[in-house]
Amino acid sequence: MSFISYLINGISLGSIYAIIALGYTMVYGIAKMLNFAHGDVIMIGAFVVLNMVTLAGVNPIIAVLISMAVCTLLGMAIEKIAYKPLRNASSPLAVLITAIGVSYFLQNLALIIFGADAKSFPNLITLPSISLADGKLVITGTTIATIITCVIILLGLTFFVNKTKQGRAMKAVSEDKGAAMLMGINVNATISLTFAIGSGLAAIAGFLLCSAYPSLTPYTGAMPGIKAFTAAVFGGIGSIPGAMIGGILLGVIEILGKAYISSQVADAIVFAVLIIVLLVKPTGLFGKNIQEKV
Amino acid sequence: MKNLKKVLALLFVAVLLVSTVAGCGKKEDSDNGGSGSSSDESVFKIGGIGPLTGEAAVYGVAVKNGAELAVKEINEAGGIDGVPIEFKMEDDVHDAEKSVNAYNTLKDWGMQMVMGTVTSDPCIAVQSEAANDNIFLLTPSGTAVDAIKGPNAFRVCFSDPDQGTKSAEFIADHDLGKKIAVIYDSSITYSKGIYDNFVKEAKNQGLEIVSAEAYTTDSNKDFKVQLQKAKDSNADLLFLPIYYQEASLILKQADAMGYAPKVFGCDGLDGILNFDAEGTEGVMLLTPFVANADDELTKHFVESYKSSYKETPIQFAADAYDAIYAIKAAAEDAKITPDMSASDISDKMQASMLNIEVEGLTGTIQWKEDGEPNKEPKAVIIEDGEYQSLD
Numbered sequence: 001m002s003f004i005s006y007l008i009n010g011i012s013l014g015s016i017y018a019i020i021a022l023g024y025t026m027v028y029g030i031a032k033m034l035n036f037a038h039g040d041v042i043m044i045g046a047f048v049v050l051n052m053v054t055l056a057g058v059n060p061i062i063a064v065l066i067s068m069a070v071c072t073l074l075g076m077a078i079e080k081i082a083y084k085p086l087r088n089a090s091s092p093l094a095v096l097i098t099a100i101g102v103s104y105f106l107q108n109l110a111l112i113i114f115g116a117d118a119k120s121f122p123n124l125i126t127l128p129s130i131s132l133a134d135g136k137l138v139i140t141g142t143t144i145a146t147i148i149t150c151v152i153i154l155l156g157l158t159f160f161v162n163k164t165k166q167g168r169a170m171k172a173v174s175e176d177k178g179a180a181m182l183m184g185i186n187v188n189a190t191i192s193l194t195f196a197i198g199s200g201l202a203a204i205a206g207f208l209l210c211s212a213y214p215s216l217t218p219y220t221g222a223m224p225g226i227k228a229f230t231a232a233v234f235g236g237i238g239s240i241p242g243a244m245i246g247g248i249l250l251g252v253i254e255i256l257g258k259a260y261i262s263s264q265v266a267d268a269i270v271f272a273v274l275i276i277v278l279l280v281k282p283t284g285l286f287g288k289n290i291q292e293k294v
Numbered sequence: 295m296k297n298l299k300k301v302l303a304l305l306f307v308a309v310l311l312v313s314t315v316a317g318c319g320k321k322e323d324s325d326n327g328g329s330g331s332s333s334d335e336s337v338f339k340i341g342g343i344g345p346l347t348g349e350a351a352v353y354g355v356a357v358k359n360g361a362e363l364a365v366k367e368i369n370e371a372g373g374i375d376g377v378p379i380e381f382k383m384e385d386d387v388h389d390a391e392k393s394v395n396a397y398n399t400l401k402d403w404g405m406q407m408v409m410g411t412v413t414s415d416p417c418i419a420v421q422s423e424a425a426n427d428n429i430f431l432l433t434p435s436g437t438a439v440d441a442i443k444g445p446n447a448f449r450v451c452f453s454d455p456d457q458g459t460k461s462a463e464f465i466a467d468h469d470l471g472k473k474i475a476v477i478y479d480s481s482i483t484y485s486k487g488i489y490d491n492f493v494k495e496a497k498n499q500g501l502e503i504v505s506a507e508a509y510t511t512d513s514n515k516d517f518k519v520q521l522q523k524a525k526d527s528n529a530d531l532l533f534l535p536i537y538y539q540e541a542s543l544i545l546k547q548a549d550a551m552g553y554a555p556k557v558f559g560c561d562g563l564d565g566i567l568n569f570d571a572e573g574t575e576g577v578m579l580l581t582p583f584v585a586n587a588d589d590e591l592t593k594h595f596v597e598s599y600k601s602s603y604k605e606t607p608i609q610f611a612a613d614a615y616d617a618i619y620a621i622k623a624a625a626e627d628a629k630i631t632p633d634m635s636a637s638d639i640s641d642k643m644q645a646s647m648l649n650i651e652v653e654g655l656t657g658t659i660q661w662k663e664d665g666e667p668n669k670e671p672k673a674v675i676i677e678d679g680e681y682q683s684l685d
Binding site: 002005006009013111115116117118120129131138140142212213214215217223254255258259262263264266267 | 347348349351352387480507508509510512513515516518519520522523526539542543546550551552569570572
């Protein structure tokens with residue numbers, strides 16, 4: 001029975017990684033850059049929800065919507081100010097370093113605005129817990145909400161990318177920016193839209209992360225950000241289902257590793273699995289091996 | 295589009311500027327009116343180091359408040375043999391490197407003695423500097439063994455091994471449980487140190503450790519696995535030698551999975567009530583200070599603390615208050631004067647620390663040659679959101 005309980009915890013944790021990983025993977029697919037500030041957008045999103053609910057007394061659902069709007073604008077602003085001018089820089093390192101800079105900037109900004117002490121995040125998800133097998137297996141409302149949200153987002157995004165005009169424009173830009181431009185696709189607007197969607201999802205991830213683990217500091221986004229990035233690479237960076245599967249697998253491996261091997265080396269196990277996967281399949285589980293034309 | 299870009303860039307710069315200025319403002323706050331020039335030789339200059347911001351800020355701010363209160367009282371009563379104390383506290387954000395920087399800043403200011411640092415890992419770094427410079431150091435709350443390695447260093451609180459040992463003793467003496475589950479942080483000295491000695495002493499006390507699960511600072515959010523194992527082991531008592539942020543998460547996750555163990559912790563849990571009292575009912579912790587104790591000294595301290603800082607003092611404030619009074623007692627015993635060099639002061643203070651006995655908030659304290667305090671442990675239980683003495 002405890003195995004099932006571990007498995008559900010793993011899926012729940014993995015769902016949060018998956019939602020964060022989507023932000024990494026979409027941005028990488030289109031802009032071919034790693035947005036290291038993504039984890040910190042999550043943190044900002046969580047702070048917006050917290051302050052909306054505790055200070056302004058806003059309804060939690062509206063607070064999450066406001067937080068999504070704030071993060072969307074923030075993501076677009078970061079792209080416009082920090083990344084776009086460097087898009088054609090001679091070295092891809094320039095934009096990578098900028099991303100790390102933006103990450104630190106957001107952390108320190110939050111440090112000044114919200115203070116450094118950990119804030120307790122209120123429990124806003126009011127779904128009841130499910131108790132199975134005489135209380136031996138308890139699934140919390142937060143876990144259920146997290147998994148459902150994750151599935152909805154996956155379905156929504158898959159539909160968006162494959163069936164809508166903007167979504168297909170995204171795919172086109174990710175395959176060949178120059179050709180897409182020649183076909184009349186507004187590349188700048190498409191990249192902006194990608195950042196907007198990724199950052200909007202970050203707000204949801206921030207809310208779910210802090211609902212599951214209710215403690216919030218300016219550094220809250222950093223470690224989940226790194227793990228989600230790992231998940232994105234694991235699943236094949238650039239691939240939407242890959243990010244989803246990668247995230248969930250990562251969560252499950254982490255929890256099962258903790259449960260059956262050692263709680264001290266859980267993180268080491270996670271990253272060891274990543275290394276093995278990349279050795280066997282360098283593009284990740286769902287990554288496409290695209291031949292670079294010279 | 296061009297214009298928009300300019301406006302955004304300007305906005306970005308403005309935010310940056312504001313943040314720099316705000317940062318400066320914060321720094322001046324922590325200076326505590328340190329306007330005294332370093333050539334002023336008619337005062338004793340005591341430097342404090344601790345986290346005034348960051349995740350451990352609750353501890354550092356409490357130490358700062360407690361120490362300032364003691365300094366104010368001593369100065370109003372005529373100082374140390376007529377010489378007033380000047381106290382200045384620097385922020386180290388619970389980071390060893392920043393702590394050494396803070397130490398150097400204070401040395402430039404003319405510090406003659408160190409009251410700090412507040413947390414273990416920074417204290418280990420700072421004490422080694424202080425040992426090289428031979429500057430007297432008294433940490434109110436640095437619990438790691440190595441935090442007072444040098445002959446010049448002393449502490450007010452119990453060390454990690456002592457806390458682990460005393461916890462096992464206390465649990466056995468008060469019959470709180472026979473089968474113990476432990477969740478600890480294997481990546482910090484504090485938690486690992488307590489755990490190791492708890493295990494040792496538990497054997498002597500006839501306690502059985504049925505589940506011992508660790509986590510690290512990089513994965514300190516999800517404790518469901520550790521809790522599940524503790525639950526499956528049918529332990530009578532869950533021992534948490536960790537800090538309160540994680541403990542709060544553990545208590546909430548335990549509650550969500552329908553697990554309600556008896557919980558016992560160490561001084562790291564102190565501060566949990568100010569953070570989030572949810573789920574803390576019935577939690578027991580080893581702490582040398584209870585704010586609602588009814589002896590005169592505690593009453594007086596709590597009253598003046600509340601009127602100055604608008605909150606109930608935690609153990610760290612009491613440790614710091616005792617530290618300043620211990621420095622006063624030792625300084626008077628050693629008959630030191632402000633014109634002596636810091637190194638001479640350190641030599642005399644070291645000898646005098648062994649002579650004094652301080653009737654403090656955290657008990658009647660004497661010091662041993664290795665710098666460890668000698669006092670009785672006390673524990674509390676949280677009832678109705680308040681500490682109650684556990685005897």
